Structures are given as structure tokens and as C-alpha cells.
Amino acid sequence: MNSQPIAVFDSGLGGLTVLRALRERLPQEDFFYFADTRYLPYGDRPEAFLRERGVLIAEALVRHGAKALVVACNTATAAAAEAIRAAVDLPIVALEPGVKPAVTQSRTGVIGVLATTRTLHSERFQRLVGNHAQQHRVVAQACPGLAEAIETDGPDSAAVEQLLDTFVAPVAEAGADVVVLGCTHYPWVAAAIARRLPAGVALLDTGEAVARQLERLLAAGNLLGGGSGQLRLATSGAPQAVGVTVDRLLGKKMHVEHWEP
Structure with a gap:
């Protein structure tokens, strides 16, 4: 279980700021970042849709082998955090405004x-x-x-x-x-x-607080470590377009794959 990745998801690429804090604090973990850009922006979507979408993504990430889940989106947390916690049995950290x-x-x-x-x-x-x-x-x-x-x-x-x-x-x-x-x-x-x-x-900014809380949850579940700092990036939208934005935000080229929960 320790060698499985930590899943991080957001409606788009804002969650890369959270991912940055996570990787700085937990360099020996592997991460799978999912940007649900097919449905961006979440901020204009009905709450019922976001709740259903959040649970669908969380369940798919469990099947994908995630050992923990970070909901790196304040809007998704506001609409779906309780439903996600009820649906999947994983350590979960969900963002909310500080x-x-x-x-x-x-x-x-x-x-x-x-x-x-x-x-x-x-x-x-x-x-x-x-x-x-x-x-x-x-x-x-x-x-x-x-x-x-x-x-x-x-x-x-x-x-x-x-x-x-x-x-x-x-x-x-x-x-x-x-x-x-x-x-x-x-x-x-x-x-x-x-x-x-x-x-x-x-x-x-709550990125560092999220990283500390995830570290505590992983330690409590004896799930710390086991990775090598690898990162996979995926999107439900167009990988090439997302890759251009990732390059601009991170300042380096990263491969982005298509993944649909």
C-alpha cells in the first residue's frame, strides 16, 4: 500500500499550487494529479453536479490505486467533501478557505x-x-x-x-x-x-497546512513513504492544451495524459 500514489484532483490546474506544497513536504511520495478540465469552471456548476462528479472521481481514483486523496479545490470541497468521505475509505484531505x-x-x-x-x-x-x-x-x-x-x-x-x-x-x-x-x-x-x-x-494560502495534515494522516495509517517522487499528470479534457498551461505555470514541460473517471 505504501508504494501506491497519492491522488490530487482539482477542476483545473490551480491545485498545482497545493501539489507543490505536498511534494516539498513529502518528497518520497508518488503523486497522480488529475485536472477535470472537461468541466471547468466548477465555480459555475450546480452543487448537485459537483457532488456527483466528486464522488465519481474519488471512486475512480480508488480503483486507480490511490492510497490517499487530496481534494485540491475549494469549490469541490464545499459541494462534495462530505459525500466523498462517505463514499470512499481512504485518508482524505479537503481544502477549505483558511x-x-x-x-x-x-x-x-x-x-x-x-x-x-x-x-x-x-x-x-x-x-x-x-x-x-x-x-x-x-x-x-x-x-x-x-x-x-x-x-x-x-x-x-x-x-x-x-x-x-x-x-x-x-x-x-x-x-x-x-x-x-x-x-x-x-x-x-x-x-x-x-x-x-x-x-x-x-x-x-492553505497549501502548507494541507501538506502537514496529509503527512499526519499518512503517518497515522502507517502509509508514509514507499515512492520515489514520481509525478503523473492527467486531464479529462485536452491533454495538449493542458500541457501548454502546465508548462507556463510550472516553467517546465510535463507529459499530460488523458484520463476519464
């Missing part, structure tokens, strides 16, 4: 959250805020189209810059001193977000 750590860091009592519309409207996000941030003002800013623009046009594109101008301004004007990057795509544009915020505002 509201709880943001509360501990904030001095002004104002927290910004940048995320997809689906994530912010989910019952899971509302519960997260209710459980941990009742005494704080949470400025939840939906960013429709941003994740897709990062993938399609690139993090440094004019399209992304225009969207950031629109989405970051309300958070800055509200006086947030901690801003949660509530989508795995957003760390790719963290520097551009920071430029639009007052000096001293902290950006919170």
Missing part, C-alpha cells in the same frame, strides 16, 4: 476572502464563518472568471489584471488586514493581489 487561521492573525477584526461564487454561497463556507468568525467582519468577495483567466490567459495577462482590479478593491477598501486566497488558482497571482492591498496586509 478562515480559522485568518481569525487568529487578524488585528483589525476584518478578514477578506477571495473565492469562487460557488464556494462563498455554500453551506460549508457559511458554517465555517459561523463557527470561527462570528466576532469578525468577513468580506467575502466572489471572483467569477478569475480562475479561468489565470489558466486560459496566464497569470500576468491583461485579462487577469483587469479582474484583480475589480475584485481586490472592495477588500482593500474594507480595511481587511488578512486576505484568504480561497481558490487554489489564486496563489499564482499572489504578488499581483498584494500590490493592490495596503502594505502589511497578510495573504493566507
